[in-house]
Amino acid sequence: xxxxxxxxxxxxxxxxxxxxxxxxxxxxxxxxxxxxxxxxxxxxxxxxxxxxxxxxxxxxxxxxxxxxxxxxxxxxxxxxxxxxxxxxxxxxxxxxxxxxxxxxxxxxxxxxxxxxxxxxxxxxxxxxxxxxxxxxxxxxxxxxxxxxxxxxxxxxxxxxxxxxxxxxxxxxxxxxxxxxxxxxxxxxxxxxxxxxxxxxxxxxxxxxxxxxxxxxxxxxxxxxxxxxxxxxxxxxxxxxxxxxxxxxxxxxxxxxxxxxxxxxxxxxxxxxxxxxxxxxxxxxxxxxxxxxxxxxxxxxxxxxxxxxxxxxxxxxxxxxxxxxxxxxxxxxxxxxxxxxxxxxxxxxxxxxxxxxxxxxxxxxxxxxxxxxxxxxxxxxxxxxxxxxxxxxxxxxxxxxxxxxxxxxxxxxxxxxxxxxxxxxxxxxxxxxxxxxxxxxxxxxxxxxxxxxxxxxxxxxxxxxxxxxxxxxxxxxxxxxxxxxxxxxxxxxxxxxxxxxxxxxxxxxxxxxxxxxxxxxxxxxxxxxxxxxxxxxxxxxxxxxxxxxxxxxx
RNA sequence: GCCCUGUUAGCUCAGUUGGCAGAGCAGCUGACUCUUAAUCAGCGGGUCGCAGGUUCGAGUCCUGCACAGGGCACCA
Numbered sequence: 001x002x003x004x005x006x007x008x009x010x011x012x013x014x015x016x017x018x019x020x021x022x023x024x025x026x027x028x029x030x031x032x033x034x035x036x037x038x039x040x041x042x043x044x045x046x047x048x049x050x051x052x053x054x055x056x057x058x059x060x061x062x063x064x065x066x067x068x069x070x071x072x073x074x075x076x077x078x079x080x081x082x083x084x085x086x087x088x089x090x091x092x093x094x095x096x097x098x099x100x101x102x103x104x105x106x107x108x109x110x111x112x113x114x115x116x117x118x119x120x121x122x123x124x125x126x127x128x129x130x131x132x133x134x135x136x137x138x139x140x141x142x143x144x145x146x147x148x149x150x151x152x153x154x155x156x157x158x159x160x161x162x163x164x165x166x167x168x169x170x171x172x173x174x175x176x177x178x179x180x181x182x183x184x185x186x187x188x189x190x191x192x193x194x195x196x197x198x199x200x201x202x203x204x205x206x207x208x209x210x211x212x213x214x215x216x217x218x219x220x221x222x223x224x225x226x227x228x229x230x231x232x233x234x235x236x237x238x239x240x241x242x243x244x245x246x247x248x249x250x251x252x253x254x255x256x257x258x259x260x261x262x263x264x265x266x267x268x269x270x271x272x273x274x275x276x277x278x279x280x281x282x283x284x285x286x287x288x289x290x291x292x293x294x295x296x297x298x299x300x301x302x303x304x305x306x307x308x309x310x311x312x313x314x315x316x317x318x319x320x321x322x323x324x325x326x327x328x329x330x331x332x333x334x335x336x337x338x339x340x341x342x343x344x345x346x347x348x349x350x351x352x353x354x355x356x357x358x359x360x361x362x363x364x365x366x367x368x369x370x371x372x373x374x375x376x377x378x379x380x381x382x383x384x385x386x387x388x389x390x391x392x393x394x395x396x397x398x399x400x401x402x403x404x405x406x407x408x409x410x411x412x413x414x415x416x417x418x419x420x421x422x423x424x425x426x427x428x429x430x431x432x433x434x435x436x437x438x439x440x441x442x443x444x445x446x447x448x449x450x451x452x453x454x455x456x457x458x459x460x461x462x463x464x465x466x467x468x469x470x471x472x473x474x475x476x477x478x479x480x481x482x483x484x485x486x487x488x489x490x491x492x493x494x495x496x497x498x499x500x501x502x503x504x505x506x507x508x509x510x511x512x513x514x515x516x517x518x519x520x521x522x523x524x525x526x527x528x529x530x531x532x533x534x535x536x537x538x539x540x541x542x543x544x545x546x547x548x549x550x551x552x553x
Numbered sequence: 554g555c556c557c558u559g560u561u562a563g564c565u566c567a568g569u570u571g572g573c574a575g576a577g578c579a580g581c582u583g584a585c586u587c588u589u590a591a592u593c594a595g596c597g598g599g600u601c602g603c604a605g606g607u608u609c610g611a612g613u614c615c616u617g618c619a620c621a622g623g624g625c626a627c628c629a
Contacts, residue, residue: 053563053598054580054581054597054598055580056563058580058581059580120588120589120591122588122589123585123591124585124586124587124588124591124592125584125585125586127586127587128586129587129589129591131589140588140589144586174588174589175588176588178588194563195564195580196563196564197563197564197565198566198577198578199590200565200577200578201565201566201590202565203565204565205564205621206621207620207621207622208564208621261628261629262629263628263629306628308628309626309627311625311628312623314628416628416629435629439629542621543620545619
């Protein structure tokens with residue numbers, strides 16, 4: 001099979017016939033040919049092609065020459081039996097290489113066929129070295145003029161950065177000890193017409209990296225690594241949940257009532273039904289209905305949408321794991337969470353020491369635990385139950401609404417502003433026993449109704465997870481929702497309406513349960529050492545760029 | 554929404570007190586059979602983010618706008 005792919009001008013007839021039932025007629029070939037020479041065909045036509053960057057024009061011109069002079073088809077074809085660059089490197093055989101060095105008649109070196117994008121290119125007359133890259137790594141391709149057809153060598157020696165190639169040959173080594181493919185067959189698989197970034201620094205402009213992630217991915221090797229790690233984390237969590245007996249489900253992302261959290265939703269509209277819909281801010285109320293229906297353990301890993309600003313820790317769409325276990329409680333979910341994070345950390349590194357910013361975080365040791373009220377008192381200097389002291393403190397700290405705002409909302413503000421930052425970022429910490437007043441979906445303590453069976457997990461200055469013993473008393477739940485709606489200001493309230501059907505479901509009867517929400521993006525940040533959420537989301541939200549050629553009416 | 558910083562060649566970046574727009578990489582032409590960000594010789598490449606203003610003169614100073622990064626606010 002060696003040397004099978006190649007320099008054919010166009011795909012052969014059988015191949016294209018199998019694709020679409022047509023062979024490629026001459027006029028199509030001519031059409032393609034014309035398109036390859038915009039600078040020639042449009043010389044006297046000023047428009048777009050003329051001001052196309054010289055670099056793009058140079059690439060088009062080179063492609064045109066290859067087509068004319070060497071019969072190259074610049075868009076490639078199916079290739080079977082390709083090795084990943086990592087696998088190809090692994091089959092290198094030192095003894096076969098040594099034997100070949102001693103006597104070139106004796107060539108037992110393994111052969112490989114590989115493909116990748118050119119990221120380095122060094123042509124030295126009759127010898128050309130280039131480095132190609134795929135998602136498994138880099139590999140040098142060495143091309144000797146004497147080892148392959150002359151047209152193939154000419155393409156190799158004039159190759160542009162960014163071109164995608166297929167090469168076939170023996171896995172060997174250079175005199176300088178670089179493991180490489182000594183190609184005896186070399187072909188273009190896709191011409192890259194866009195000028196690439198600087199080959200040493202790559203794309204360092206953050207905006208370009210996010211807007212043109214496809215360039216960032218092949219330019220900076222950390223990018224693909226990060227997203228492969230993300231994939232491994234998610235699949236580890238998924239199989240962990242499956243092993244624990246949880247059933248994975250998908251619930252609506254478009255909801256008539258956006259419930260389960262207090263965030264502002266995105267609004268959309270269903271044309272045929274003529275109804276407004278909201279993108280979900282949480283799947284919670286649907287997942288709990290499944291417990292009502294009889295599922296004992298469920299989870300969903302998917303997107304939530306919250307109409308808020310962006311920051312290093314926030315993207316308007318983000319991925320959450322939510323899970324519910326019938327006959328569990330918040331303690332059940334705490335144990336589950338700790339074990340799950342530990343196994344995810346171990347799947348991608350050493351759980352006992354994961355670097356995140358300036359911190360080395362140990363997920364192997366039991367996580368810390370501290371009561372909400374306890375942290376609060378340490379940070380603020382008074383009990384969270386002491387309303388007068390809270391109001392005084394809030395006033396002292398310059399809160400404008402210190403007199404009017406609900407006591408527990410003040411407590412929550414003070415906690416977020418002063419207590420949360422006191423938590424040790426390098427210690428995963430469960431903050432337990434949140435105030436009931438700010439936990440409307442949570443069961444209160446039996447003997448202390450101001451506290452609830454709820455915890456949040458903080459790591460690296462971020463809230464990672466949130467769990468409760470679920471409130472399943474329908475009358476109390478209805479009361480909480482009602483209070484919540486009355487308490488909200490007009491802006492927030494505009495999006496809130498009571499989910500009557502959820503209350504009905506609770507009346508049908510939901511078993512006692514523990515529930516958990518875990519931010520996947522933030523967990524991935526922690527486990528990959530990325531301090532911006534945009535670096536763990538493939539296509540983070542960006543404002544569209546202004547149109548340059550604006551035709552205003 | 555607010556504050557700070559940034560925006561100069563395809564990319565990475567310099568640009569002095571306001572006085573002719575610079576480098577490296579990439580590109581083009583040539584040399585080179587063991588390179589490693591190859592090297593050497595030569596050549597081309599600019600709406601200095603956009604729009605105004607001050608000035609004899611603006612990449613540089615001022616105002617507004619756009620986008621980005623960081624911070625704040627929002628996010629129970």
